[in-house]
Amino acid sequence: MRLTTKGRYAVTAMLDLALHADRGPISLADISKRQEISLSYLEQLFSKLRQNALVNSVRGPGGGYRLSRGADQIFVAQIIDAVNESIDATNCGGAGNCQKGQVCLTHYLWCDLSEQIHQFLSGISLASLVERQEVKSVSERQEAQDKEQNLHLI
Amino acid sequence: MRLTTKGRYAVTAMLDLALHADRGPISLADISKRQEISLSYLEQLFSKLRQNALVNSVRGPGGGYRLSRGADQIFVAQIIDAVNESIDATNCGGAGNCQKGQVCLTHYLWCDLSEQIHQFLSGISLASLVERQEVKSVSERQEAQDKEQNLHLI
DNA sequence: CTAATAGTTGAGTAAAATACTCAGTTATAT
DNA sequence: ATATAACTGAGTATTTTACTCAACTATTAG
Numbered sequence: 165m166r167l168t169t170k171g172r173y174a175v176t177a178m179l180d181l182a183l184h185a186d187r188g189p190i191s192l193a194d195i196s197k198r199q200e201i202s203l204s205y206l207e208q209l210f211s212k213l214r215q216n217a218l219v220n221s222v223r224g225p226g227g228g229y230r231l232s233r234g235a236d237q238i239f240v241a242q243i244i245d246a247v248n249e250s251i252d253a254t255n256c257g258g259a260g261n262c263q264k265g266q267v268c269l270t271h272y273l274w275c276d277l278s279e280q281i282h283q284f285l286s287g288i289s290l291a292s293l294v295e296r297q298e299v300k301s302v303s304e305r306q307e308a309q310d311k312e313q314n315l316h317l318i
Numbered sequence: 319m320r321l322t323t324k325g326r327y328a329v330t331a332m333l334d335l336a337l338h339a340d341r342g343p344i345s346l347a348d349i350s351k352r353q354e355i356s357l358s359y360l361e362q363l364f365s366k367l368r369q370n371a372l373v374n375s376v377r378g379p380g381g382g383y384r385l386s387r388g389a390d391q392i393f394v395a396q397i398i399d400a401v402n403e404s405i406d407a408t409n410c411g412g413a414g415n416c417q418k419g420q421v422c423l424t425h426y427l428w429c430d431l432s433e434q435i436h437q438f439l440s441g442i443s444l445a446s447l448v449e450r451q452e453v454k455s456v457s458e459r460q461e462a463q464d465k466e467q468n469l470h471l472i
Numbered sequence: 473c474t475a476a477t478a479g480t481t482g483a484g485t486a487a488a489a490t491a492c493t494c495a496g497t498t499a500t501a502t
Numbered sequence: 503a504t505a506t507a508a509c510t511g512a513g514t515a516t517t518t519t520a521c522t523c524a525a526c527t528a529t530t531a532g
Contacts, residue, residue, distance in 0.1 A: 169491070172409055176424045191507065200417060204493055211509070224500030225506040240427070255326055263354060266459065270330045272452045273394070277438060284434050288427070298426045305420065322519070345478065359521055365480070378529025379477040473532100480527075490517070498509070 167281075171244040173201050174209050178243050181219065182235040182290040183303050189221075189228030198306050209247055216246035236291035241282055253278040321435075325398040327355050328363050332397050335373065336389040336444040337457050343375075343382030352460050363401050370400035390445035395436055407432040 180195050192210060196203040210229060213219045218238060219229045231238060254274040255262055262268035293299050334349050346364060350357040364383060367373045372392060373383045385392060408428040409416055416422035447453050 167407060168489090169409055172424060172428065173491095175427070176422065179423055189507095193507075199423065202492060205491070207509070208492085214509090221508060222500090223498080223506090223508050224502095226501065227499090227507055229508085253321060255323055267452075267456060268330065269333055269353065269453060269456050269460070270326060270447075271456075272450065273329070273442070273447065274326065277435070280438050281431070281435060284431060293424075293427065296426065298421075299423060302421060302423050302425075306423070324519075327520095343478095347478080356521060358523075361480075362521085368480090375479060376529085377477085377479050377527080379531065381478055381529075383479085475530105475532090477530080478528090481525085483523090483525105485522075486520085488517105488519075491515085493514075494512090496510085496512105499507090501506085502504090 167244065168248070170209070171248050173199075173205065174213065174247040175240055175243050177201065177206060177209065178213070178218065178231070178238065179290055179293055179299070181229060181231050182238075182294050183299075185231060185235065189226070189230050191228040194228070198310060212247050213243070216242070218243060218246055231290070234291070235294060236289050238290045239286050240288045240290075240293075241285035244285065253281070321398065322402070324363070325402050327353075327359070328367065328401040329394055329397050331355065331360060331363065332367070332372065332385070332392065333444055333447055333453070335383060335385050336392075336448050337453075339385060339389065343380065343384050345382040348382070352464060366401050367397070370396070372397060372400055385444070388445070389448060390443050392444045393440050394442045394444075394447075395439035398439065407435070 176199050177195050180199055181190055184190050184194075192203055192206045195201065196206055210219060210221075214221055214229075217232055220232050221227070221229055252258055254271060255268070256271070258275065258278070260267045260271060262271055330353050331349050334353055335344055338344050338348075346357055346360045349355065350360055364373060364375075368375055368383075371386055374386050375381070375383055406412055408425060409422075410425070412429065412432070414421045414425060416425055
């Protein structure tokens with residue numbers, strides 16, 4: 165099953181973008197600090213997110229990334245599909261050649277499951293996550309920690 | 319996400335048991351041949367399946383494994399839970415200490431997803447899989463191949 | 473009784489996937 | 503000019519997974 169830290173990081177980073185959409189382009193360095201994801205790793209992920217037209221980039225000082233469209237038009241499934249190959253619970257990658265070129269005993273079960281997961285995550289937009297109370301409070305906590313760190317630097 | 323070949327093999331092997339329940343105890347060697355799963359690996363898996371009271375074992379010649387109860391009383395989720403630690407889409411394993419001891423931004427999303435998957439697989443019994451036409455036809459194909467191989471041995 | 477069968481256990485290993493780093497390049501604002 | 507920050511590709515360390523091996527125990531058939 166293709167749902168790993170990579171996909172989770174990507175969704176987290178995209179949600180961070182959605183939460184700070186009003187601040188103009190957000191740099192990966194900022195996301196890296198807030199979400200504790202390695203900058204280099206984020207660069208890799210955003211390369212794919214950009215290829216899949218989920219974000220736009222702005223280069224140079226003050227630059228960063230923006231969502232390519234409204235947070236209500238971006239869905240979790242799209243993000244995971246962008247960084248992983250796909251959400252797929254089968255062993256054969258959906259090809260159906262699991263046993264000597266033919267389908268194995270449980271092939272259709274895993275197909276059904278993949279479909280189920282995909283539908284679930286296709287129904288969840290970034291906007292709907294932003295609205296959630298738990299997300300709001302975690303985000304506020306992160307903002308507070310962010311300011312605190314900045315004070316120490318002065 | 320904890321859904322790998324291990325869990326898939328376990329479900330496949332259990333389904334094999336369910337399909338051949340009328341033949342008395344089924345040896346791992348038989349399952350190994352039919353489902354093309356390494357015997358040593360099956361031994362590992364069945365150790366856990368036995369610990370979780372999903373199968374009973376019969377030692378000695380003519381021995382093997384049997385489902386511990388009716389195929390309508392064993393569900394896919396139970397099998398996967400038995401061999402993997404659990405079906406869990408979070409990074410923290412559900413602990414909620416994903417970011418500096420507190421929950422990360424997307425923690426609840428992954429919790430919801432885990433719940434979703436678990437419910438789906440909890441609703442699918444081995445009996446319901448046995449009834450499926452696709453499973454029947456794959457099983458018949460396997461039986462045919464089995465007989466063919468035995469002929470060659472004589 | 474003894475030989476063969478088949479489950480039981482634990483330790484160990486090879487391969488693959490994952491997560492992550494590094495070193496550079498390019499574009500742009502100030 | 504210079505600093506910033508996106509972009510790219512190659513490379514590596516770690517972890518997980520899948521699998522093997524070797525020994526042991528219980529049971530049954532002959």
